Amino acid sequence: MHNHKAHGPHGHHDYSHEVMGDILEQEGALHRGFNADAAAWLSGLITVPVARVLDAGSGPGLAACVLAEAFPDAEVTALDPQDGLLARAAARAERLGLGGRFRTHRAELPGGVDGLDPVDLAWSSRALHHVGDQQAAVDALAATLRPGGVLAVVEGGLPPRCLPRDLGLGTPGLEARMDAAAQDWFSDMRTDLPETAAAVEDWTGMITKAGLTPAGTKTFLADLPAPLSAEDRRFVHTRLTMTRDQLADALLPEDKATLETLLDPDSPHGVLHRRDVFFLHALTVHTGRKE
Template identity: 50%
Template sequence: MNQHGQRGGDHGHREGHGHGHGDDLDWAAMADMLELEGETLIPYVRQALAELRHLDPHRVLDIGSGPGVAACRLASMFPEAEVVAVDGEPELLARAEQRAERLGVRLRTRQARFPEDLAELGPADLVWSAQVVHHVGDQQDALRRLAALLDVGGVLAVVEGGLPPRWLPRDLGFGRPGLQERLTVAMAEGFDRMRAELPGSVAVVEDWPGMLRAAGLTDVRSRTFLVDLPAPLAEGPRRFVRRSLERHRAASDEFLDAEDLATLDRLLDPADPAGVDRREDLFLLTARTVHLGRRPAL
């Protein structure tokens, strides 16, 4: 995730799989991480969905559902609705189906590529799309297409931005203090590069509420929800921090100096008592922003 709470610079990059969405990210290879991340950050989804509990939707779309952690929450919250997890990766949709079965919720899945297949997916009363629009070259166009899926009165919820994650004490007891801040900067650099390299990448002022209004929506508001997992971390979130640091280590050679890379190596050493598998002071603090808008009557 970058400084906006988004993933960047730490992506799994494809090596000639040839079934991408136009970018070169191998989302299927990231299935474990995406599911672990979804489960770890579920507190923000729970809080965001509480804001939507007054709705009584007939059809709900989770666009870019990944392995379906939020989609299953939506299905459990709106058991009468047809909830559809939509993603470009069949492997991730299979995970979503397995998850729904395990949890005993009714979930449909549909494979689609964004933005080109979006028009075929509507109509819906609620469209949820978390951490997906920033992977599309033209974000404003993607929002217009998402808004166009809504019936009159329907709600679009787009999760973009928030606060960068924090896991580490400022002073780890070794290395130069402040590694977390430097990781945040590295993530922001990677994110910029990811955006610049997307096909059809269009620069836009990332004023998400303004962009939702430009997509024709009204009653636009943004709410930010905290994920606050204090030390000591349970096994799942601890594994999430390890995986996040591993991805940093793989992607940060050009962004971090030798001392910080050595600090990361020590943190990732399973045998080191000061490493992330063993230390008691790891925590997880982050926030996600949900931008909401409603499709007005014509």
């Protein structure tokens, strides 16, 4: 699952556990509205009392803590292969007063859920595409559900945007070209995963194949309009820095030069100072219910 890479565009650039934790927490801050909106939708979708929640591929626990708040009677388990990220998740839960209902479990999908107590909600956000056999991962999560329980998979949607099409720097359309490079990298990443299996990325179809009844698909926006706060601009700066590092070999020289200007903390054209920087990301939640 999370193999020391941040979510999209992922890349070949490896980060230390500590840096990776910082990046994932900053990315989570940009998606704060999405987690809350999706949790509220799910709370109305699930028709059984929610006593146990599993976040598979939890990273540093931002979504897991939001789910714990949305389902106040539930015990929440954050599952991730990285001890450092799980320690951050546990510390976050403790800070928020959720520690008594919060557990961590170090494991990878698909086999890592074997032996866990059955759950009423299994959530996995942008982690399953790190598993070689995505259908096996969906099958494993579906098997954790009690009758009436719901699986929610966050995959697909649309790539994030944070910059105007015409920046006044370089050739317009920088982010579209970065997206194309990221798609090529994503295909290579999938090919290189252990036990990778080709699959049509029809998430509702995969959920159905796992024996669940589709319970709805909904797309939510992480929508932070310009002008961003200084803190959110720093988060965007971190995200663009990661993208520059990960996609450098695939970008045109002119686009790399534009990115260097955007990332220059002293440039008035840089994202730390621009008032036209925003953050917009469409994230799709696919759900299935165990009858």
